[in-house]
Amino acid sequence: MAEHCKISVAMASEERSFVLKVSEYSRAKALLKNGEAVTSTPFSVGGHDWALRYYPNGNKGSADFISLFLVLLESADAKDVKAKFMLCVLNKNGQPLPSYSRTFPMGTFSGEGDSWGYHNFIKKADLEGSQLLKDDCLTITCDVTVIKEIHGEEETRVPPSDLHQHLGDLLNSKDAADLTFQVGGQTLSAHRCVLAARSSVFKAELLGAMKESSAVSPIEIHDMEADVFKSLLHFIYTDLVPSVLDVVIASHLLVAADRYNIVRLKLICEEKLCNHIDSKMVATSLALAEQHGFHRLKEACLQFLASPSNFKAMMASGGYEHLKSSCPSVLKELIARILPAEWDVAKDMVMEI
Incomplete structure (x- = not known):
């Protein structure tokens, strides 16, 4: 501003x-x-x-x-x-x-x-x-x-902050970079002090036990695609998400943000997923929410599936089988929720299965 x-x-x-x-x-x-x-x-x-x-x-x-x-x-x-x-x-x-x-x-x-x-x-x-x-x-x-x-005196406007642009240029130029990461077969450079300032997880790793080893050899990042880690670094430096943030990218970034405790990015991605729930993606989003403890996203998915028509569309898309194999507990919770209120005994039986 x-x-x-x-x-x-x-x-x-x-x-x-x-x-x-x-x-x-x-x-x-x-x-x-x-x-x-x-x-x-x-x-x-x-x-x-x-x-x-x-x-x-x-x-x-x-x-x-x-x-x-x-x-x-x-x-x-x-x-x-x-x-x-x-x-x-x-x-x-x-x-x-x-x-x-x-x-x-x-x-x-x-x-x-x-x-x-x-x-x-x-x-x-x-x-x-x-x-x-x-x-x-x-x-x-x-x-x-x-x-x-x-x-005399006249009021003038000071331009908005462009700090994010300068830090983004620093990331792209690799000037004074003192860290390298190996992610998905790619080598990416970064700055220890910036990552430590923005992420408590990076701070603990880079200024703690990993400080010496990270200075001489690349840090290997497993279970994450290079493009996702690049987007994560971009947000850390600029506080900006990718210009095109679809639900797939948002899902991967949400997991990465949770992994490195970058709260604002986590909230942005979770908001994106909550606002773009459909019958094709709801099972994936629900499984993701259950596995990583994203309570807001889980509740949004359960509310969507409380509609019989949405539940049937999810089953037709193969989402039911995905939930049954990956998160049977949340599937039982969903079935118990959509049963009529007077079927209390049936709900208890479902939850005990």
């Missing part, structure tokens, strides 16, 4: 040049009537977006001229914006022509859509009688200077 601070300066300004190229001068002149304009692509100066509005047959009342205006577009703070600008035609060699330039002194743009400029910027007959149209192309440069006067 961005923070606020107070600074004290007298004046700030920003200048930028923008080039307007009318590549088909004759066609634009033929298609657009007096008072009709084309607008350039936006460009940014002084924290505001601007554009040039070009009237090939002049604005109203200026049919013999080309009209040109600088327009203040949408902006977060587009009110009473002070700016000055200069418009100048370029010759065939791209050089400015003083005789075809106009300087607009300091003006105040009162809000979005406000514009300043010239109804009679260039007389069309003079332009077409010259040799400025190279391949029917008219080129005009606009130099805009935005002035911001600041009297």
Whole structure:
């Protein structure tokens, strides 16, 4: 989240040049009537977006001229914006022509859509009688200077923290890495102090009994895919999960987060699985929850399967056999839960089987 601070300066300004190229001068002149304009692509100066509005047959009342205006577009703070600008035609060699330039002194743009400029910027007959149209192309440069006067103290916004970006770059660059891991046939590098600061399990291992051995030989990680461990490291350094977090990835990351006691990642993954329960994945998620003690996920799965239609769909997908072989106790708990309340004796019998 961005923070606020107070600074004290007298004046700030920003200048930028923008080039307007009318590549088909004759066609634009033929298609657009007096008072009709084309607008350039936006460009940014002084924290505001601007554009040039070009009237090939002049604005109203200026049919013999080309009209040109600088327009203040949408902006977060587009009110009473002070700016000055200069418009100048370029010759065939791209050089400015003083005789075809106009300087607009300091003006105040009162809000979005406000514009300043010239109804009679260039007389069309003079332009077409010259040799400025190279391949029917008219080129005009606009130099805009935005002035911001600041009297005394003014509140400004401090950008959001980018610590996660710097730590992510540190992980990717491997600079000063003092650990290596062997995971799924891949060698991955990391920093002992970062892992120890983020995980109590890593802290105990890397700063305790494993400290000496981990300094000279790679640490082997078993029962985990390399991509899962990479995502785990990425979260440790950046506090961010993969941009695409499907239920399969979330399941593997949940186990990894539980293994290394990374609580926030565990909650994120468990939330993902709780919100994406369906008949095909519910048996796998329920078995995972039972085996690793994920109580919230287990309860969400049991509530889903309390519906007879969901239970039948789970059985049709093969989930029943999976639960029967991997977690018979949770299957008995499920059956006892969905039996009618008046069948208390039957529930007791199921639980004793």
